[in-house]
Amino acid sequence: MMENLSSSLYLVAQVLLLLLIALLILLVSLKFGDTHNNKNHPRLPPGPWRLPVIGSLHHLFFKSSKIHRALADLARRHNAPVMYLRLGELDAVVVSSPDAAREVMKTHDATFATRPLSTTMRATSAGGLGVAFSPYGERWRQLRKFSTMELLSAKRVRSFRPIREDETARLVAGIAACPPGEPVNVTERVANLVVDSSLRAMMGERFGRREELLECITQAVEIISGFHFGDLFPSSRLVCAIDGTVRKARAFNRKTFELVDYAIEQHRERRSSGAGTTSTDLAEDEDLLGVLLRTQEEGGFGCSIDVGDIKAILVELFVAGSESTSVTIQWAMAELMRNPNVMKRAQTELHCALKDKSRVTEDDLVDLPYIKLIIKETLRLHTPGPLLLPRECQESCEILGYDVQKGTIVLVNVWSICRDPKYWEEAEVFKPDRFEEGAIDFVGTDFCYTPFGAGRRICPGIAFAQANMELVLATLLFHFDWQLPPGVTPSELDMGEEMGISIRRRQDLYLHPTIRVPL
Numbered sequence: 059m060m061e062n063l064s065s066s067l068y069l070v071a072q073v074l075l076l077l078l079i080a081l082l083i084l085l086v087s088l089k090f091g092d093t094h095n096n097k098n099h100p101r102l103p104p105g106p107w108r109l110p111v112i113g114s115l116h117h118l119f120f121k122s123s124k125i126h127r128a129l130a131d132l133a134r135r136h137n138a139p140v141m142y143l144r145l146g147e148l149d150a151v152v153v154s155s156p157d158a159a160r161e162v163m164k165t166h167d168a169t170f171a172t173r174p175l176s177t178t179m180r181a182t183s184a185g186g187l188g189v190a191f192s193p194y195g196e197r198w199r200q201l202r203k204f205s206t207m208e209l210l211s212a213k214r215v216r217s218f219r220p221i222r223e224d225e226t227a228r229l230v231a232g233i234a235a236c237p238p239g240e241p242v243n244v245t246e247r248v249a250n251l252v253v254d255s256s257l258r259a260m261m262g263e264r265f266g267r268r269e270e271l272l273e274c275i276t277q278a279v280e281i282i283s284g285f286h287f288g289d290l291f292p293s294s295r296l297v298c299a300i301d302g303t304v305r306k307a308r309a310f311n312r313k314t315f316e317l318v319d320y321a322i323e324q325h326r327e328r329r330s331s332g333a334g335t336t337s338t339d340l341a342e343d344e345d346l347l348g349v350l351l352r353t354q355e356e357g358g359f360g361c362s363i364d365v366g367d368i369k370a371i372l373v374e375l376f377v378a379g380s381e382s383t384s385v386t387i388q389w390a391m392a393e394l395m396r397n398p399n400v401m402k403r404a405q406t407e408l409h410c411a412l413k414d415k416s417r418v419t420e421d422d423l424v425d426l427p428y429i430k431l432i433i434k435e436t437l438r439l440h441t442p443g444p445l446l447l448p449r450e451c452q453e454s455c456e457i458l459g460y461d462v463q464k465g466t467i468v469l470v471n472v473w474s475i476c477r478d479p480k481y482w483e484e485a486e487v488f489k490p491d492r493f494e495e496g497a498i499d500f501v502g503t504d505f506c507y508t509p510f511g512a513g514r515r516i517c518p519g520i521a522f523a524q525a526n527m528e529l530v531l532a533t534l535l536f537h538f539d540w541q542l543p544p545g546v547t548p549s550e551l552d553m554g555e556e557m558g559i560s561i562r563r564r565q566d567l568y569l570h571p572t573i574r575v576p577l
């Protein structure tokens with residue numbers, strides 16, 4: 059009996075021992091399995107289902123030609139303020155909330171401070187020359203410092219005031235000379251003004267080959283906007299060859315650089331004939347090309363620049379600055395036509411502030427706070443760069459608890475954040491008064507409102523753009539009263555978008571002016 063009992067106890071002990079060993083193996087394997095899993099299968103952000111080869115592309119191409127809208131829609135449906143997409147061969151993360159945007163552009167700003175250089179952008183920017191597509195590093199830092207402190211500083215922007223005032227006076231004279239009863243194409247007039255004002259600030263005189271340059275910029279829209287298959291499948295030469303965008307980008311680069319060569323020649327001729335300025339005493343009145351050439355010859359700012367840099371910087375400043383500025387003025391005019399009360403308040407402010415004056419000067423702008431609010435609200439509802447410029451993750455890190463791998467392209471959907479009812483009351487309504495208390499600004503500190511980006515890569519052209527936008531809008535509202543074409547009511551005005559370098563109006567804006575204050 060005793061023998062039976064001891065053998066039963068022995069059996070139970072053996073079974074318990076086996077169970078214990080099994081449990082230990084299970085725990086060890088679970089622990090090992092966990093580590094293994096994390097390493098090879100990071101906790102990716104949620105996102106839509108993917109197909110082999112094309113990944114998530116089918117969710118974008120068949121939904122909407124406006125990529126910012128398609129991405130906002132996907133993020134909403136997947137409840138994903140941080141969303142993972144596989145775009146062909148590329149990993150991409152789209153962030154669509156202020157918290158996630160803060161992580162990218164503040165908490166991990168250095169990690170996301172470089173730009174992905176796709177084959178197309180490499181060809182367009184001659185291998186990443188200039189500031190906008192230069193990889194994050196010492197060279198970018200030097201050029202960026204030079205751009206912000208010399209080319210686009212507040213002082214430099216002020217020095218272009220006579221050009222801006224002269225160009226706006228031409229705009230008013232041109233509109234006033236239109237036959238009575240004929241509508242004015244506001245889109246075209248504003249675009250021309252911004253182009254001419256920018257070209258004069260950059261190159262001094264009216265540029266002799268203006269039309270050729272504009273033709274090139276039209277091609278740039280096709281090259282820069284949207285996704286290209288060649289960039290999405292960089293390992294496939296065949297796809298790149300069929301796509302053909304790289305060819306176009308190289309042609310664009312050759313042509314624009316040739317045009318800047320011509321501008322440099324013109325500039326040198328003017329200078330040798332004594333019409334330009336070379337002395338540092340007069341450096342404040344120089345155009346941007348003059349500043350660049352002087353810096354190339356004399357050095358300074360701890361950065362050496364060559365002719366390639368000069369061409370790349372001039373082209374990128376023109377491309378980055380012109381369309382974004384003019385579309386903002388055009389959208390502002392369209393919103394004012396749809397919101398007669400806002401128009402009325404802006405015009406009342408203008409006429410009270412300017413009293414007996416016959417034109418708006420930049421000194422007057424300090425007394426026109428409502429014009430500034432209208433610009434702010436326009437940038438919120440019609441963010442010209444809806445996804446900013448793309449960033450690239452340089453070191454794997456976490457965004458709101460999700461893993462973002464090194465090499466991932468990161469897009470910040472500012473357009474969607476700026477229209478999200480979670481952060482904005484009556485988000486779809488044009489209400490400049492919402493900025494009245496001055497608590498929210500676009501300088502990169504409020505992550506619910508970053509139309510110029512934030513962090514190290516924030517737009518360096520804010521002052522340049524602001525000066526043009528405020529003066530032109532104030533001038534249009536001061537000299538004229540505006541009416542919609544007969545039969546169009548404010549709510550019927552077409553507000554459709556089209557993707558260019560910035561989000562443009564699908565239809566040109568035609569309005570009827572009545573002179574209120576003659577020049």
Ligand code: HEM
Pocket residue numbers: 189190191202210374375376378379380382383386442443446447448509510511512513514515516517518519520522523
């Ligand atoms: C309404 C007008 C404008 C808007 C909305 C705008 C918006 C932007 C945005 C969103 C970025 C990317 C920021 C980021 O990645 O965080 C950017 C970059 C840039 N912008 Fe602007 N911009 C405007 C006007 C201008 C003007 C007038 C200039 C120059 C004349 C300019 C020059 C640049 C440059 C050089 C960069 C690249 C900066 C870098 O990568 O370091 N922009 N802009």
